[in-house]
Amino acid sequence: xxxxxxxxxxxxxxxxxxxxxxxxxxxxxxxxxxxxxxxxxxxxxxxxxxxxxxxxxxxxxxxxxxxxxxxxxxxxxxxxxxxxxxxxxxxxxxxxxxxxxxxxxxxxxxxxxxxxxxxxxxxxxxxxxxxxxxxxxxxxxxxxxxxxxxxxxxxxxxxxxxxxxxxxxxxxxxxxxxxxxxxxxxxxxxxxxxxxxxxxxxxxxxxxxxxxxxxxxxxxxxxxxxxxxxxxxxxxxxxxxxxxxxxxxxxxxxxxxxxxxxxxxxxxxxxxxxxxxxxxxxxxxxxxxxxxxxxxxxxxxxxxxxxxxxxxxxxxxxxxxxxxxxxxxxxxxxxxxxxxxxxxxxxxxxxxxxxxxxxxxxxxxxxxxxxxxxxxxxxxxxxxxxxxxxxxxxxxxxxxxxxxxxxxxxxxxxxxxxxxxxxxxxxxxxxxxxxxxxxxxxxxxxxxxxxxxxxxxxxxxxxxxxxxxxxxxxxxxxxxxxxxxxxxxxxxxxxxxxxxxxxxxxxxxxxxxxxxxxxxxxxxxxxxxxxxxxxxxxxxxxxxxxxxxxxxxxxxxxxxxxxxxxxxxxxxxxxxxxxxxxxxxxxxxxxxxxxxxxxxxxxxxxxxxxxxxxxxxxxxxxxxxxxxxxxxxxxxxxxxxxxxxxxxxxxxxxxxxxxxxxxxxxxxxxxxxxxxxxxxxxxxxxxxxxxxxxxxxxxxxxxxxxxxxxxxxxxxxxxxxxxxxxxxxxxxxxxxxx
Amino acid sequence: xxxxxxxxxxxxxxxxxxxxxxxxxxxxxxxxxxxxxxxxxxxxxxxxxxxxxxxxxxxxxxxxxxxxxxxxxxxxxxxxxxxxxxxxxxxxxxxxxxxxxxxxxxxxxxxxxxxxxxxxxxxxxxxxxxxxxxxxxxxxxxxxxxxxxxxx
Numbered sequence: 001x002x003x004x005x006x007x008x009x010x011x012x013x014x015x016x017x018x019x020x021x022x023x024x025x026x027x028x029x030x031x032x033x034x035x036x037x038x039x040x041x042x043x044x045x046x047x048x049x050x051x052x053x054x055x056x057x058x059x060x061x062x063x064x065x066x067x068x069x070x071x072x073x074x075x076x077x078x079x080x081x082x083x084x085x086x087x088x089x090x091x092x093x094x095x096x097x098x099x100x101x102x103x104x105x106x107x108x109x110x111x112x113x114x115x116x117x118x119x120x121x122x123x124x125x126x127x128x129x130x131x132x133x134x135x136x137x138x139x140x141x142x143x144x145x146x147x148x149x150x151x152x153x154x155x156x157x158x159x160x161x162x163x164x165x166x167x168x169x170x171x172x173x174x175x176x177x178x179x180x181x182x183x184x185x186x187x188x189x190x191x192x193x194x195x196x197x198x199x200x201x202x203x204x205x206x207x208x209x210x211x212x213x214x215x216x217x218x219x220x221x222x223x224x225x226x227x228x229x230x231x232x233x234x235x236x237x238x239x240x241x242x243x244x245x246x247x248x249x250x251x252x253x254x255x256x257x258x259x260x261x262x263x264x265x266x267x268x269x270x271x272x273x274x275x276x277x278x279x280x281x282x283x284x285x286x287x288x289x290x291x292x293x294x295x296x297x298x299x300x301x302x303x304x305x306x307x308x309x310x311x312x313x314x315x316x317x318x319x320x321x322x323x324x325x326x327x328x329x330x331x332x333x334x335x336x337x338x339x340x341x342x343x344x345x346x347x348x349x350x351x352x353x354x355x356x357x358x359x360x361x362x363x364x365x366x367x368x369x370x371x372x373x374x375x376x377x378x379x380x381x382x383x384x385x386x387x388x389x390x391x392x393x394x395x396x397x398x399x400x401x402x403x404x405x406x407x408x409x410x411x412x413x414x415x416x417x418x419x420x421x422x423x424x425x426x427x428x429x430x431x432x433x434x435x436x437x438x439x440x441x442x443x444x445x446x447x448x449x450x451x452x453x454x455x456x457x458x459x460x461x462x463x464x465x466x467x468x469x470x471x472x473x474x475x476x477x478x479x480x481x482x483x484x485x486x487x488x489x490x491x492x493x494x495x496x497x498x499x500x501x502x503x504x505x506x507x508x509x510x511x512x513x514x515x516x517x518x519x520x521x522x523x524x525x526x527x528x529x530x531x532x533x534x535x536x537x538x539x540x541x542x543x544x545x546x547x548x549x550x551x552x553x554x555x556x557x558x559x560x561x562x563x564x565x566x567x568x569x570x571x572x573x574x575x576x577x578x579x580x581x582x583x584x585x586x587x588x589x590x591x592x593x594x595x596x597x598x599x600x601x602x603x604x605x606x607x608x609x610x611x612x613x614x615x616x617x618x619x620x621x622x623x624x625x626x627x628x629x630x631x632x633x634x635x636x637x638x639x640x641x642x643x644x645x646x647x648x649x650x651x652x653x654x655x656x657x658x659x660x661x662x663x664x665x666x667x668x669x670x671x672x673x674x675x676x677x678x679x680x681x682x683x684x685x686x687x688x689x690x691x692x693x694x695x696x697x698x699x700x701x702x703x704x705x706x707x708x709x710x711x712x713x714x715x716x717x718x719x720x721x722x723x724x725x726x727x728x729x730x731x732x733x734x735x736x737x738x
Numbered sequence: 739x740x741x742x743x744x745x746x747x748x749x750x751x752x753x754x755x756x757x758x759x760x761x762x763x764x765x766x767x768x769x770x771x772x773x774x775x776x777x778x779x780x781x782x783x784x785x786x787x788x789x790x791x792x793x794x795x796x797x798x799x800x801x802x803x804x805x806x807x808x809x810x811x812x813x814x815x816x817x818x819x820x821x822x823x824x825x826x827x828x829x830x831x832x833x834x835x836x837x838x839x840x841x842x843x844x845x846x847x848x849x850x851x852x853x854x855x856x857x858x859x860x861x862x863x864x865x866x867x868x869x870x871x872x873x874x875x876x877x878x879x880x881x882x883x884x885x886x887x888x889x890x
Binding site: 017019020022023024026027028029030031032033035036117197198199200201202248249250251252253279281282439441442446447500501502503634635637638641642643644645646667668669673674675676677679681682 | 755757765770771772773774775776777778779781782784811812813815816821825826828829830832834835836837838839840841844860862863864866867868869870871872873874875876877878879880
């Protein structure tokens with residue numbers, strides 16, 4: 001069986017632009033992703049999924065499927081050996097649906113067979129009789145419809161009590177006097193569609209029974225230990241009998257925080273006593289993970305004639321879909337960063353996430369801040385227009401910085417160079433307008449453009465976005481690292497951080513080489529057996545947390561070796577400064593801080609719109625981002641360019657479409673992501689201002705570009721067309737026929 | 739059914755069923771998992787291979803259609819002297835993140851540079867527009883293509 005092997009690097013200390021340790025096996029095709037794994041005697045698993053968004057299961061008949069060629073097992077909810085439900089934060093999601101399905105594509109049964117095609121045919125032969133129930137699909141009406149979860153799984157966890165049905169979390173942040181009047185008021189209602197992470201490597205993994213009742217699961221995931229802590233109870237096993245190993249990850253972006261095939265594969269493997277491989281296809285992948293929450297956001301901004309914000313009132317409604325996932329934290333993040341990085345003494349922010357029968361939503365890069373950044377920055381553009389002030393000047397005038405107070409009452413203690421990123425992004429020179437006529441490939445719509453560009457209008461947009469780094473609201477956020485330091489000075493590092501493509505492995509190796517003063521360092525394949533939890537590769541936290549843990553473990557190992565001589569093996573746990581929850585009634589901080597740290601990015605965009613055809617082209621993007629300290633500048637630029645592309649996708653093309661809760665575009669033919677023709681050059685300036693609380697001054701860099709870029713791209717389209725453009729993705733109809 | 743084909747210069751035989759794609763045959767039967775299974779409907783280019791020298795999506799070719807033909811996969815680009823210049827350029831330029839699209843892009847770029855040794859930026863963008871990448875935003879991939887072209 002193949003899996004990721006320990007890797008050895010030759011070069012690179014902190015601050016060096018180095019090639020990835022895994023780049024060579026990735027360019028040669030040797031790197032083993034979770035869908036590439038094989039084992040002797042392996043069976044293939046397939047998941048039977050609900051064709052309805054909301055239905056009662058009347059009858060489940062597996063007898064025909066069981067009799068089919070090559071079939072070794074067909075399992076239903078009755079076969080779940082332990083706890084019947086699981087969840088990242090609240091166990092509200094059935095391992096396999098019991099009496100009721102709540103979303104289109106919900107797992108109902110499992111099949112294991114010798115060949116994948118046999119498993120697929122047997123899955124089609126599992127007979128499920130459904131009684132369809134009217135689905136809850138309108139998030140505005142959800143709180144008036146019958147509850148999807150009668151036991152209210154997210155209530156009584158210290159959140160604001162809300163008696164309405166289908167509320168996942170309701171949060172109010174009240175600061176100062178929200179009724180304070182300004183000279184001028186602008187308002188708007190903004191909509192954000194459902195975005196998919198669309199990682200290229202499908203959900204997949206291999207479960208191998210150990211012959212003693214336990215199981216090893218090799219899977220592409222973002223948090224090994226929390227996978228284990230969800231899988232083991234459902235299997236009825238103690239945690240040590242379930243070992244989760246990181247297989248090669250083909251992108252994540254939040255979509256691998258929740259479980260996909262882990263429990264299912266393990267159930268089939270334990271039942272058949274054979275290794276079982278499950279690989280989703282692209283259509284199934286759209287059902288296999290949670291998405292970015294669609295949102296409706298109502299805003300009212302009041303300001304003085306001079307442009308100073310006086311009061312901001314924002315109401316946010318998020319559709320969490322059928323199960324909670326990380327919706328409670330998304331609802332909070334949306335609220336905490338709703339206004340953007342601006343000073344305002346008075347604010348009222350209300351954020352509500354509801355259960356519906358739409359696709360389940362959870363973590364995606366930017367995590368709540370993307371949706372509100374789009375709305376808040378549209379408001380800033382509107383305000384600038386109304387006041388006749390330059391949009392960049394208006395943002396500078398209100399820029400939030402160190403020592404300022406957030407609407408939650410938290411004083412920003414670390415570094416937040418909002419004004420600096422605005423100035424630096426605004427100073428990037430914009431390319432000259434290109435003459436017409438020109439090659440169609442350089443027109444909006446590319447080769448699909450049939451005109452000579454008569455209808456092309458150009459616009460320049462600007463936006464600023466910020467969000468938190470690391471976990472918040474009192475979560476005990478830590479990362480463990482273990483260092484085996486040998487007498488000859490060579491070292492093996494253990495850290496269960498998930499390398500999802502972001503480059504955390506290189507961060508770990510660069511830190512270890514720097515601290516140990518040697519290039520002779522390897523990182524062992526990450527797993528749950530050899531080291532404590534690393535926490536999740538999410539919330540832009542992994543670089544900060546892994547750097548802290550590996551630094552501390554390396555320093556402890558050196559000290560220990562100095563004392564005892566010979567080989568030493570030490571494990572250390574790193575925690576960032578403690579956070580505390582928000583007050584459930586007022587949304588104000590109950591301690592010093594609810595969030596550890598923040599990162600901010602500003603972006604300038606040039607775009608063209610062919611208003612005759614409704615086609616768009618982003619010409620150029622320039623951005624300045626607060627990165628703390630760039631451990632590997634090449635990787636940081638890569639994060640900025642890639643994160644920008646995902647925000648551009650949400651602005652212009654990416655949306656999961658549903659009809660009565662059913663996804664209608666579950667393919668890359670119908671769900672479009674940016675191609676090489678859609679992406680303009682991205683010029684990025686890294687603002688390095690060390691974060692005092694962070695190891696080496698680092699900040700996470702993955703999310704800010706995604707937070708800001710949707711807003712910045714639409715700002716440019718707004719400038720080109722003069723239209724309000726209150727919905728993303730912007731559709732051709734929204735910009736055609738001026 | 740049995741098919742005979744030449745893969746990466748080596749005569750191979752595979753037992754496939756009539757509906758099986760070349761991609762599945764390469765990955766599961768011929769033990770060449772370098773070509774990737776990201777969409778399996780010809781939209782993402784992750785399974786790009788050369789069929790008698792032409793760039794194709796292996797997921798859209800039946801294994802049976804490859805009977806009697808020559809296939810080059812990403813595994814076949816590396817020679818005894820080391821990495822193909824396109825592979826080397828992808829490593830150096832930082833064009834790889836999660837890497838799932840990389841095999842397809844490497845094969846597509848190698849095919850492009852065979853036909854057009856010094857492509858303009860617009861040609862690079864158009865030629866690689868059939869290969870989706872979700873991580874990089876393509877900037878460093880373009881850098882890699884230019885770097886590889888400069889080393890012809």
